[in-house]
Structures are given as structure tokens and as C-alpha cells.
Amino acid sequence: MIEFRTVSLKYGKSLALNQVSLQIPAKSYVVVEGPSGAGKSSLLRLLASFEAPTRGEVTVTGKAMSKMSRAARAHFRRSVGYIGNDVALLANRTCFENVALPMQIAGQDSKEIQARVTAALTRVGLAKAAKVYPDVLSGGEQQRIAIARAIVNRPQLLLADEPTAQLDDVAADKIAQLFREFNQANVTIVVATHDPERFRGWSHRMRLSSGELESLDTRGGA
Numbered sequence: 001m002i003e004f005r006t007v008s009l010k011y012g013k014s015l016a017l018n019q020v021s022l023q024i025p026a027k028s029y030v031v032v033e034g035p036s037g038a039g040k041s042s043l044l045r046l047l048a049s050f051e052a053p054t055r056g057e058v059t060v061t062g063k064a065m066s067k068m069s070r071a072a073r074a075h076f077r078r079s080v081g082y083i084g085n086d087v088a089l090l091a092n093r094t095c096f097e098n099v100a101l102p103m104q105i106a107g108q109d110s111k112e113i114q115a116r117v118t119a120a121l122t123r124v125g126l127a128k129a130a131k132v133y134p135d136v137l138s139g140g141e142q143q144r145i146a147i148a149r150a151i152v153n154r155p156q157l158l159l160a161d162e163p164t165a166q167l168d169d170v171a172a173d174k175i176a177q178l179f180r181e182f183n184q185a186n187v188t189i190v191v192a193t194h195d196p197e198r199f200r201g202w203s204h205r206m207r208l209s210s211g212e213l214e215s216l217d218t219r220g221g222a
């Protein structure tokens with residue numbers, strides 16, 4: 001469980017989040033909606049611990065992130081997969097190499113890398129793309145490679161910032177279906193989107209407006 005306790009985040013004079021309190025239970029599927037500038041990306045960056053709040057606390061299983069040791073925070077980060085709103089694959093590496101990158105950074109051995117990268121590519125339906133470079137793939141396929149890269153370390157929490165913004169309906173639906181499957185496999189999902197209807201199966205739906213939590217629905221989605 002991750003909890004925000006009256007969290008505010010300022011960038012200079014701009015208040016990106018204003019006293020937001022919320023809970024993200026383990027294994028939930030959270031859709032965060034709201035117009036541009038509402039604070040969705042900021043919320044995701046705080047969840048990923050890329051940023052620290054200006055005021056308030058983010059807690060993970062009851063422990064304040066700000067009071068965690070550097071090692072504990074690094075450990076938490078390794079349990080998080082993040083999909084940014086630009087795909088950001090490396091053009092001069094094959095898809096396999098792109099997906100392998102987080103495992104190489106974590107110093108894992110090549111046998112394990114081979115097995116897990118192949119599993120991640122298969123999971124997103126792109127095992128056949130292992131040896132090709134990203135630029136021969138469609139936008140939707142590139143996004144699925146980015147998703148494979150985000151899940152290769154088997155995160156417990158997967159954060160996605162507008163993952164379907166650049167995609168056509170068919171490609172976007174495939175991404176939404178993948179998130180639903182990951183959640184059914186007990187991964188906690190938080191997805192920021194302009195298009196909440198697409199993400200069926202959510203357990204929590206939050207709406208941000210001007211940095212404030214405007215509404216929260218926990219009925220669960222169809």
C-alpha cells in the first residue's frame with residue numbers, strides 16, 4: 001500500500017499538487033484522469049520516488065519515504081516499472097537490447113537476462129521483434145517494447161504516463177488489455193490518461209483538477 005498524506009508538490013512557484021491525500025492498495029488498478037496540467041505526471045513521479053513532496057508524506061507500507069535509508073529507497077525503486085509519455089527507446093540498440101537495459105544496469109547475469117527479456121517480449125506479443133531495431137516497428141509496437149522494458153525486472157508496481165496518447169484505437173486497446181492482464185497477475189497498476197474509458201477493469205478511478213483530487217471512485221470498472 002502506498003499512501004499520500006496531504007502531499008503538495010511545487011515546481012518553483014507552480015503548485016503541481018495541492019494537499020492530496022490518497023491510498024493505493026497493493027494489487028489495485030488505478031486510473032488517474034484529468035486535463036493537461038492537472039498534476040497527473042507529478043503524481044506518478046512522486047509514486048516512482050523520482051521526486052519528493054514539498055510538503056506532506058508519501059508512505060510505502062506505512063513507512064515514510066523521506067525517512068527510508070538510501071538503500072531502502074533504491075530497493076523500492078527496483079520494484080517499480082515506469083512507462084513515460086515518450087517511448088524513449090534507444091535507436092541504436094535492438095529491441096532485445098533495449099529491454100535488457102534495466103537488467104544490465106542491475107548487474108544480472110546474461111543467462112537470466114536472456115530468459116527474462118525473452119519472457120517479457122513474449123508477454124507483450126513481440127518475441128519476433130527481438131533482433132530488430134525500434135524504428136522498423138509501429139508506434140504501438142514501440143510502446144509495447146517500452147512496456148516489456150518496464151516489466152522485465154518483474155515490478156510490483158507499474159506506472160504509466162499517458163501510454164496510449166500517440167496511438168490509434170487498435171494499438172491503444174492492446175496496451176489497455178496488457179495492463180488488465182498484468183493487474184490480474186497481481187501487479188499494482190497506476191495509469192495516467194486522458195482516455196479513462198479505455199482502461200477497463202480498474203479498481204480505483206481518480207480525477208485530478210488543478211493539482212487537487214477532485215473525485216475518487218472505487219466501484220471497479222467493467
Ligand code: ADP
Nearest residue numbers: 011014015016035036037038039040041042043
Ligand atoms: P499533467 O500530467 O496532468 O498534465 P503535470 O503534473 O505535468 O500535469 O503538471 C502539473 C503542473 O505542474 C502544471 O501547471 C505544470 O506546468 C507544472 N509543472 C510540471 N512539471 C514542471 C516542471 N518540471 N517545472 C515547472 N513546472 C512544472
